[in-house]
Amino acid sequence: MKKNDIAAYFNKIAEKRDQWKKKNSYYHNDIKNFINFLIPQNSTVLEVGCGTGDIVGSLNREGSKGIDISPTMIGIAKHKYPHIAFDVADAEHISETEKYDYVIASDLVGFLEDIQQFLVELRSVTHEKSRVIITYPNFLWEPIFRIAEFFGFKMPQPIQNWVSDSDVENFLRLAGFESVKKGGRLIFPKYIPILSTVLNRYLAKLPLIKKLCLVNYVVARPIGIARKKEYSVSIVIPARNERGNIEDAIKRTPVLGSHTEIIFIEGHSKDGTLKEMERVKNVYKDVDIKVAVQDGKGKGDAVRKGFDMATGDILMILDADLTVMPEDLPKFYDAMADNKGDFINGTRLVYQLEDQSMRFLNILGNKFFSMMFSWLLDQRLKDTLCGTKVIWKKDYIQLQKGRSFFGDFDPFGDFDLLFGAAKLNLKIVDLPVRYQARTYGSTQISRFSHGWLLLKMCAFASKKIKFI
Numbered sequence: 001m002k003k004n005d006i007a008a009y010f011n012k013i014a015e016k017r018d019q020w021k022k023k024n025s026y027y028h029n030d031i032k033n034f035i036n037f038l039i040p041q042n043s044t045v046l047e048v049g050c051g052t053g054d055i056v057g058s059l060n061r062e063g064s065k066g067i068d069i070s071p072t073m074i075g076i077a078k079h080k081y082p083h084i085a086f087d088v089a090d091a092e093h094i095s096e097t098e099k100y101d102y103v104i105a106s107d108l109v110g111f112l113e114d115i116q117q118f119l120v121e122l123r124s125v126t127h128e129k130s131r132v133i134i135t136y137p138n139f140l141w142e143p144i145f146r147i148a149e150f151f152g153f154k155m156p157q158p159i160q161n162w163v164s165d166s167d168v169e170n171f172l173r174l175a176g177f178e179s180v181k182k183g184g185r186l187i188f189p190k191y192i193p194i195l196s197t198v199l200n201r202y203l204a205k206l207p208l209i210k211k212l213c214l215v216n217y218v219v220a221r222p223i224g225i226a227r228k229k230e231y232s233v234s235i236v237i238p239a240r241n242e243r244g245n246i247e248d249a250i251k252r253t254p255v256l257g258s259h260t261e262i263i264f265i266e267g268h269s270k271d272g273t274l275k276e277m278e279r280v281k282n283v284y285k286d287v288d289i290k291v292a293v294q295d296g297k298g299k300g301d302a303v304r305k306g307f308d309m310a311t312g313d314i315l316m317i318l319d320a321d322l323t324v325m326p327e328d329l330p331k332f333y334d335a336m337a338d339n340k341g342d343f344i345n346g347t348r349l350v351y352q353l354e355d356q357s358m359r360f361l362n363i364l365g366n367k368f369f370s371m372m373f374s375w376l377l378d379q380r381l382k383d384t385l386c387g388t389k390v391i392w393k394k395d396y397i398q399l400q401k402g403r404s405f406f407g408d409f410d411p412f413g414d415f416d417l418l419f420g421a422a423k424l425n426l427k428i429v430d431l432p433v434r435y436q437a438r439t440y441g442s443t444q445i446s447r448f449s450h451g452w453l454l455l456k457m458c459a460f461a462s463k464k465i466k467f468i
Contacts, residue, residue, distance in 0.1 A: 010070035020155035026191035043101035048091045049108035053077030094121045106135045110160030119175030131425050132220045177220040180427045181378035184213025219425050225339045231313035232259040236306030239320035240267030243276045253326040256333045261288040265302040300413030319387035324433050332390045341429030343421040346388035350432035376461045377422040382430045
């Protein structure tokens with residue numbers, strides 16, 4: 001279909017579209033609610049191909065707008081949602097001057113003449129932190145859709161572009177975007193009590209079966225953005241009974257970006273760690289060192305206190321045992337400053353491990369939890385338990401605002417950050433590090449009790465961000 005034909009088609013079916021959507025309300029409400037889940041509350045939103053406006057109109061986000069090629073559709077949308085701005089516009093020639101935090105294209109790519117041109121146009125309405133949400137039908141279901149249309153269960157539609165996951169990712173890459181996360185929704189589009197919940201909320205999320213979902217989605221971000229400047233860095237070092245490592249942490253940590261501050265958070269040690277921190281601060285006066293004692297217990301509490309004190313643009317965690325080498329921190333800085341990711345996660349499971357640096361059961365546990373969390377977060381993670389993690393301060397502030405969604409559940413701090421980053425659709429990138437045996441003190445990890453805690457966190461994350 002040519003563009004004029006597409007506009008004419010949607011003008012023709014505009015009056016009946018809401019009737020069909022009401023007939024299949026379970027399907028449409030699921031997509032609408034899922035998109036609402038993906039978009040943080042304080043985001044500005046543009047929906048391209050908004051139809052009669054039900055998705056953007058239901059989001060309740062200030063600064064939202066919808067555009068569509070059909071004047072009749074836009075007329076209906078304006079009547080239904082007078083608080084939202086709507087305009088008639090061609091998705092492949094967007095004339096918007098505003099830039100939006102989120103751009104939605106739901107069930108649109110199948111009707112476009114030039115998908116790549118459409119995605120290129122989105123660069124003009126996105127900034128470096130924007131996210132694009134695309135939903136599209138699973139081409140495996142095309143024969144079933146046609147049968148459903150024949151028997152009147154689904155609104156008849158013209159032949160569409162049937163694109164695969166790899167097609168969409170390739171189009172995105174060609175237009176200067178990359179996938180942050182992707183997945184599917186629904187394997188049964190009608191509502192039957194209990195059965196629909198079991199099939200769609202749980203069964204549809206399982207490996208292999210998820211390939212059969214009716215709707216695919218991808219969340220993407222812009223790439224190819226050059227480094228604009230050098231950034232300041234705050235390195236938070238939580239330490240409990242690590243007196244012998246404190247001075248080495250200062251001596252071995254390189255200067256990063258425009259300014260580096262090092263924040264020691266002491267965790268009620270019994271070996272004089274706090275005194276050593278104060279001594280080092282007085283000796284190395286040319287280094288910006290801050291020292292504080294955490295209020296509660298656990299690494300997570302210490303990290304949160306350190307991040308609250310931090311003044312840098314980029315926030316880093318360095319474990320005080322120095323098993324992750326401070327000399328590797330410039331790699332984390334460069335990955336962030338060059339926009340390789342929004343959240344850089346150290347991984348210890350690429351390079352050969354130094355003798356005695358990690359016990360065998362710990363290695364097996366790390367690999368198990370990396371697979372589990374990759375599935376839970378829809379992003380690849382090779383090592384969830386590496387202590388070195390890096391995030392932009394402005395993203396951490398957003399993560400803090402949304403922390404009530406998960407609650408105070410994580411004594412380690414790693415998963416509070418990982419879950420929060422995933423909820424904000426941040427691009428999580430693994431960065432391999434060289435893992436060393438500690439030279440002072442002993443590990444504070446209990447394989448079995450902490451392993452049980454991690455299993456409970458997996459169950460918690462499943463409920464909060466997977467089985468929704």
